[in-house]
Amino acid sequence: FHVVLKSYDGIGKEAEEVFKISVHRCLEVCAKRNLSSIAFPTIGIGMHLFPINVAARLMIKEATQFLANKQCSLTAIYFAAYSDMEFVTFQHELRHLKSESPQASNVSDYSMWGKERKNKNVFRIRGQIVEIIHGDITDEQTDIIVSSTDRDMKLYGTGVAAAISKKAGPELQRFCDEYTSHGAFLDAGCVIKAPACGNLKCKTIFHTNFQWDCLEKTVLKCLRTAAEDGYVSISFPALGTGNRSFPSEKTASVMIESINQFCNTSLHLDLIHIVLLQDDMYKYFLKTFQSSELCKHNTEATDIKAPNPVHNEQMEAIGSVEATSFDMDICCFTVCGESSNVESAVVELNKLTSAPPLSNVAGSEYHLRVPETQEGLFQMITLEASSEECKSVLLHFPQHGNYDIIEVQRIVNQSLHGRYISVQEELYRSSPSRGTERLLFFGTDKQTYPKINAHGFHTDFQKSVSVSYGKGLHFFRSEACAIASLSPDDSGFYYVYLACVLTGEFTFGGSHIVQAPAKYSNPSVLYDSVVDNYINPSIFVIFNSLQAYPRYLIKLKSSSII
Numbered sequence: 001f002h003v004v005l006k007s008y009d010g011i012g013k014e015a016e017e018v019f020k021i022s023v024h025r026c027l028e029v030c031a032k033r034n035l036s037s038i039a040f041p042t043i044g045i046g047m048h049l050f051p052i053n054v055a056a057r058l059m060i061k062e063a064t065q066f067l068a069n070k071q072c073s074l075t076a077i078y079f080a081a082y083s084d085m086e087f088v089t090f091q092h093e094l095r096h097l098k099s100e101s102p103q104a105s106n107v108s109d110y111s112m113w114g115k116e117r118k119n120k121n122v123f124r125i126r127g128q129i130v131e132i133i134h135g136d137i138t139d140e141q142t143d144i145i146v147s148s149t150d151r152d153m154k155l156y157g158t159g160v161a162a163a164i165s166k167k168a169g170p171e172l173q174r175f176c177d178e179y180t181s182h183g184a185f186l187d188a189g190c191v192i193k194a195p196a197c198g199n200l201k202c203k204t205i206f207h208t209n210f211q212w213d214c215l216e217k218t219v220l221k222c223l224r225t226a227a228e229d230g231y232v233s234i235s236f237p238a239l240g241t242g243n244r245s246f247p248s249e250k251t252a253s254v255m256i257e258s259i260n261q262f263c264n265t266s267l268h269l270d271l272i273h274i275v276l277l278q279d280d281m282y283k284y285f286l287k288t289f290q291s292s293e294l295c296k297h298n299t300e301a302t303d304i305k306a307p308n309p310v311h312n313e314q315m316e317a318i319g320s321v322e323a324t325s326f327d328m329d330i331c332c333f334t335v336c337g338e339s340s341n342v343e344s345a346v347v348e349l350n351k352l353t354s355a356p357p358l359s360n361v362a363g364s365e366y367h368l369r370v371p372e373t374q375e376g377l378f379q380m381i382t383l384e385a386s387s388e389e390c391k392s393v394l395l396h397f398p399q400h401g402n403y404d405i406i407e408v409q410r411i412v413n414q415s416l417h418g419r420y421i422s423v424q425e426e427l428y429r430s431s432p433s434r435g436t437e438r439l440l441f442f443g444t445d446k447q448t449y450p451k452i453n454a455h456g457f458h459t460d461f462q463k464s465v466s467v468s469y470g471k472g473l474h475f476f477r478s479e480a481c482a483i484a485s486l487s488p489d490d491s492g493f494y495y496v497y498l499a500c501v502l503t504g505e506f507t508f509g510g511s512h513i514v515q516a517p518a519k520y521s522n523p524s525v526l527y528d529s530v531v532d533n534y535i536n537p538s539i540f541v542i543f544n545s546l547q548a549y550p551r552y553l554i555k556l557k558s559s560s561i562i
Helices: 014-032 051-067 084-098 160-168 170-180 214-227 249-263 281-291 313-318 338-351 388-394 414-431 449-455
Strands: 038-041 076-079 120-125 128-132 146-148 191-196 204-206 233-238 271-276 297-298 331-335 360-364 365-369 380-382 403-412 437-444 473-476 493-502 506-508 529-531 539-542 548-558
Touching: 014 038, 014 051, 038 204, 038 297, 051 076, 051 084, 051 539, 120 249, 120 281, 128 249, 128 281, 146 214, 160 170, 160 204, 170 191, 191 214, 204 214, 249 360, 271 281, 271 331, 388 403, 414 493, 437 548, 449 493, 449 548, 493 539
Parallel strands: 038 076, 128 271, 146 204, 146 233, 233 271, 506 529
Antiparallel strands: 120 128, 120 297, 191 204, 331 365, 360 365, 380 403, 403 548, 437 473, 437 493, 473 539, 493 548, 529 539
8 A cells, every 4th residue: 555645744733634544544445355454664754754653653543443443354453663763662652542542442452562582571560561581681672771880880700791891892891981080980879871882782871889778779760860861761680699699589579669669750661671691590580570469460562442433524535435556656656446436535635735636647547746855945844832842842941041042943854854864774773872863952043054954964054163073063962052153143143953963872072083983893883973071972073964954943042132
């Protein structure tokens, strides 16, 4: 099946309605042809700019509505997630569907499958998913893996810290040495965050140091820090059972209680893994979890109530038309069927698409030509100050800063965004940590921002930036730093982007650097960016302009002027 969507703008609901109609129509055709199953990719997240969570939510809701209200041949609807990021998002949206529709009366069973994994047991502690896994924590693809070390953060010897260090390469020990070189130590109960490196598949490593009396506090701090920093998944080893010789059953009980306390907060993680390499340790932990009154052993994902049906007049108008053939010719396809039905559908389809109207070819055949995105075409959508999207942008600015926000505009450039997504997917496939995206600031002026909107970031568009950390594109965590060297326009306005930047794996920068440096452990692989401070960076420099997308343009004015 081929579907035509409208680009997502986050303001009106038209694009979402077209999206839902497209999914519903696919299911209708399956039912009409007595098909038993259908598989969807995560449609709309490429050139049509749908956020992954929005696409996942709409697809799941439409599928549950259809199955709850139709007696048909369909027995399975599959959502094929291309990346781990998509898979976790679908899990998150699936879990929240029931709470969004508490009054739904029809109950159906839904399950999510990822890649098969042996020796995995799933538990729930007050709704929080916890998986006990027999495996190697250095192979984990969760956002975070937790490592235990001593106060001077030496990762040599045996145990989990040494295994993680071996797979991460020398960059990880250098990070630890840099942290302790200024007299700092990893105190008991504290958590130090380090970026993943080498062959690790996670995004971040949490280094911990603890004694028995603060193990519970340490586990809870790891969980809270992960959730507060926006991560969705974390993996623990059997903390303290190696070099510290903590008893395995008691350690398992402490971890259960820590997760229970975490559930008392308003925070949440999509997934908690406890990964155990040794057979005996895996059996001890599994036995303790199975015997705990706080744990509920699950074999499948939770049951979900399907929401009540929503009557859709547009769906009724198109519902009797079946697209019996599609002749693909670059950006052109043919829709055919019974003459009267096709003609009524043409009227509705022309309302739903921004493409040129369908043209009659012969009899009941029509062509719909979808224009290709042209280089340099973009839209600027001004956000309402009261909208949730605008509020989410404002969260990146200090409450009592030196600048007042006059206007926030979202940039929609499908061609540019498509190339950015391609780079992100390529980096993520090589290593999940390389696909890390940050929202960072980039200063500009009134004459230059139209060029950036059309063609993206380029060093020629960069204004008065020091090259102390590299001769590339500079992005800042602070809007004040991004425009510090810029002058306002004649009306007193400053302009700054809040950009999506693929910072990936980074290292220290320097004024001599003209391209991303090679890794010490593998010279054939380059870092993705360089920074001013490895532990707490405030400046990121990238050398590939396709690693950044100009998401929002914000107009500012100095507070002293207004």
